[in-house]
Amino acid sequence: MTCAVEFQAVSRRFGDLQALDDISFQIAPGEFFGLLGPNGAGKTTLISILGGLVRPDSGRAFVMGHDVATDYLNSRRNLGVVPQEVVFDPFLTVRETLRFQAGYFGLRSADDWIDEVLHHLSLSDKADKNMRTLSGGMKRRVLVAQALVHKPPVIVLDEPSAGVDVELRHALWAFISRLNKEGHTILLTTHYLEEAETLCDRIAMLKSGRVAALDHKQKLLSSVDAKMVRLTAARVPDSWLARVRRTEGQSFLIELQRFEEMEMLLAALRAENIAIKDLRVEKSDLEQVFLQMTGSHFEPNAEEARGEAAA
């Protein structure tokens, strides 16, 4: 079966920075794939290679089986990219923007389809407005519409939630999920762990240009060996004090190496006659996965690193 997206040993260096280091993975048609990583991990560089905006020093990339370097006309026809930055042509109205975009893909009379896309993105009433007059959120929707105007089977969204209010974010999530259900392959980059956890089937974690982890979301989450248990009690058994990661009054966050250690914890509590007021197993999240895979924190609040983006 042809992969929707395939990277084969892709490397790229910018000066002293090894932006991408031997990246290889495949995305099957119909997948909802998340590319996760802190700012500067190489996410934008990697997806820019798909659209031909960045060229790798070595390695190859394919969209629907078409090499992005040697068969770029076909690879680009199969690819829709929603860029991270809100950009637009100030000379054009919304409808013109979409007509031109369709035209750049050789589509002659795409007006019916444009009307539909506008409708789906709640832009119908803005169709004849100049791009300059639109709000930031509206402009971002137009970017999504532009990426869809040639009906690409593979859609890449670069940080769709960056700088977007909660309402639009959820509307976009619903919309993207919809596209995925209807057969589009989605590749989404994000540094919001919540976004990847909510939407994606499979997730690749990038760290300093390398794939630190790649698996189904559930497997990644269950791969976190250390389990966190939140115990509410008067005190913690002496033998377990070293395992306490956080203390908030009578609430202790305790780390178990393996789940079987739970019995030992209970036995220790019983032996010391400590009454359990509450005991909860904390759900592991992608932050923990990332921590375990890379040994470093995810730093979700880091400033936008813009250097890596392709202009």
Add this chain to the structure above:
Amino acid sequence: MNNVVSDSMNTGTASNQADTKFPFPAPSGYPLPQAGEGKEGADLNQKRPSRHDAAGSLYKKPWHMLFYKEVLRFRRVSFQTVAAPVMMALLYLLIFSHVLESRVSVFGGRVSYTAFLVPGLIMMSVLQNAFANTSSSLIQSKMAGNMIFFLLAPITPWGFFLAYVLAGVLRGVLVGIGVWLAALFFAPQLWHPVAPGWIIAFGFLGGAVLAMLGMIAGLWSEKFDQLATFQNFIIMPMTFLSGVFYSVHSLPDFWFKVSHLNPFFYMIDGFRYGFFGESDVSPWLNLALVGTACALLTWGTWALLARGWKLRI
């Protein structure tokens, strides 16, 4: 793993979706491009005749649309991009012809100074506007970041080249025609040029050369400032000092020779030959030099575009 192959989009997945807001597969069940499909100009909804406004049936290939956008860009602000340069050329014509008509003799007095001046002004307008169009369009797209829209599209380097250069030539020629028509009030004999073929050839080739130089300058510049430097310190002096306002034979020997190093001199001289059948050097030499420059620049510009110079990193 969700292994929905893209074909499933054609088979009515919309039917069980009650939400009317996102019936995403078009009701007709639009065909997704499949791997291996590479047709250009696929028509999404053939039943509807194409509209006649903004994006009509004008184009078939992706670059046609890029060309059309380039034309629309200067048409939308045509007062600034076409009318203003015509006005400028007419001011030069008014002032110079008034001041110098009785003092300067060209081609041994067979041609009045005013008539001599007009073809030079026309050509200067063609050259400057062809350059301005490609260079300013590229730098604007670069600054606004919207170049990404056609960089992501299946447009070949030749497509980029043709779209930009032809639009630049078109603007140059439109301004040139404007100057010519307005100048007929001052020199009606120019209505009947001696050899129109030369006019067309040099107008097109000269416009193309400058449109290509504009492309290179626009690609090279990182900001408006750099482009303005290129325009004000290279293009403007070279067009002004290329024999627009005088016959180079009236210059001292040193400057006469320097003028022959200016490539724009040959464009204007050849262009002028088309009007009067007289020129400072042979029109064939002019044509050979301008044609060679055009060919070399075509190759050079294409090579830069094919490499993705300053466009793809």
